[in-house]
Amino acid sequence: MTILVTGGAGFIGSNFINEWIEQVDEPVINLDLLTYAGNPDNLREIAGSPQYLFVHANICDGERVGELLDRYEVRALIHFAAESHVDRSISGPQSFVQTNIVGTSRLLDAALPHWRKVSDFRFLHVSTDEVFGSLEPDEAPFVEACTYKPNSPYAASKAASDHLVRAYGQTYGLPVLITHCSNNYGPYHFPEKLIPLLINNAISGKDLPLYGDGRQVRDWLYVADHCRALRMVLAEGKPGQTYNIGGSAERQNIEVARTVCAVLDDVRPRQDGRSYGDQIVLVRDRPGHDRRYAVDTTKLRTELGWEPLQNFDAGIEKTVRWYLEHPDWVASVTGGTYREWVARQYA
Numbered sequence: 314m315t316i317l318v319t320g321g322a323g324f325i326g327s328n329f330i331n332e333w334i335e336q337v338d339e340p341v342i343n344l345d346l347l348t349y350a351g352n353p354d355n356l357r358e359i360a361g362s363p364q365y366l367f368v369h370a371n372i373c374d375g376e377r378v379g380e381l382l383d384r385y386e387v388r389a390l391i392h393f394a395a396e397s398h399v400d401r402s403i404s405g406p407q408s409f410v411q412t413n414i415v416g417t418s419r420l421l422d423a424a425l426p427h428w429r430k431v432s433d434f435r436f437l438h439v440s441t442d443e444v445f446g447s448l449e450p451d452e453a454p455f456v457e458a459c460t461y462k463p464n465s466p467y468a469a470s471k472a473a474s475d476h477l478v479r480a481y482g483q484t485y486g487l488p489v490l491i492t493h494c495s496n497n498y499g500p501y502h503f504p505e506k507l508i509p510l511l512i513n514n515a516i517s518g519k520d521l522p523l524y525g526d527g528r529q530v531r532d533w534l535y536v537a538d539h540c541r542a543l544r545m546v547l548a549e550g551k552p553g554q555t556y557n558i559g560g561s562a563e564r565q566n567i568e569v570a571r572t573v574c575a576v577l578d579d580v581r582p583r584q585d586g587r588s589y590g591d592q593i594v595l596v597r598d599r600p601g602h603d604r605r606y607a608v609d610t611t612k613l614r615t616e617l618g619w620e621p622l623q624n625f626d627a628g629i630e631k632t633v634r635w636y637l638e639h640p641d642w643v644a645s646v647t648g649g650t651y652r653e654w655v656a657r658q659y660a
């Protein structure tokens with residue numbers, strides 16, 4: 314049998330596939346459109362593996378997806394493909410509607426007839442804690458049963474796709490699993506996102522911009538811990554169930570920035586002897602910016618025995634070192650269309 318991964322050339326998908334090929338003896342097909350966020354270079358180490366097949370396609374092309382599911386007798390579809398950047402969803406929501414909502418519905422339609430032939434088929438939908446909205450400082454972390462209150466167009470598009478996935482489970486009996494993960498960090502993270510942006514701006518001598526007062530709280534999870542949780546949910550999760558995944562590592566953005574700067578001060582000190590922390594600047598807040606996210610992972614821990622293995626400070630150090638060791642990767646993904654987008658944002 315085979316698994317089909319969508320969006321496997323992106324940040325989390327490529328980490329997932331690299332680990333899958335290393336740890337699991339089962340072929341994997343990676344269906345990816347290679348948008349600005351998708352980079353085949355993330356998978357260069359496994360590109361020649363007989364276990365790996367790359368298919369350049371759009372998740373909205375349901376016919377193509379259906380053909381792949383049947384031809385390769387796919388037993389599980391792990392759905393990462395998405396437009397994933399909140400800022401981009403504010404300046405241009407339509408591609409989020411198209412990929413995250415329409416794309417997911419096309420995958421579900423393709424999966425339905427296939428599942429009727431492959432009865433132990435699973436559809437694993439990788440979603441986010443952002444669908445639950447924002448927490449007050451003293452509120453308990455989100456549990457799986459929390460009400461959806463998405464605030465950004467990105468979160469709303471993911472919420473809509475979650476509802477479709479759930480509905481295909483309820484209405485047709487498709488064996489679906491949904492995960493809600495908190496903020497990930499680690500290798501191959503596109504440098505528009507906070508942690509790689511801080512690292513790259515710092516060593517390029519640029520400002521380290523933080524929205525508003527920099528006190529927004531996110532619950533950080535090292536990407537390998539997310540990938541391991543997904544393998545466990547796929548293997549042992551109950552169809553129709555949702556699972557929260559999070560690092561229990563709540564940090565204010567300003568704390569994250571200071572941690573990154575402290576590592577850089579240690580491993581690549583500034584030539585003028587000052588701290589990278591001096592480059593931190595507060596900028597105008599993002600509209601509708603959620604104040605705090607945090608997830609309660611009791612269900613995943615008690616039912617499936619998962620727990621995060623990477624602690625935050627050591628994970629950040631590992632991540633900073635990875636970016637310092639991979640300047641060519643950073644240069645390749647931040648050229649072309651990314652530069653044009655940044656120029657438009659800050660014009």
Ligand SMILES: NC(=O)c1ccc[n+]([C@@H]2O[C@H](COP(=O)([O-])OP(=O)(O)OC[C@H]3O[C@@H](n4cnc5c(N)ncnc54)[C@H](O)[C@@H]3O)[C@@H](O)[C@H]2O)c1
Nearest residue numbers: 320322323324325346347348350351371372394395397497
């Ligand atoms: N990054 C996080 O912290 C985080 C946290 C929780 C959940 N998630 C979810 O995990 C998934 C992966 O996130 P990521 O950070 O790796 O995203 P990413 O932006 O790094 O990668 C997205 C991938 O999807 C591909 N893609 C986009 N549109 C496509 C289309 N129409 N057809 C086929 N491929 C397409 C891109 O080429 C890219 O390879 C997303 O669904 C996201 O909502 C991410």
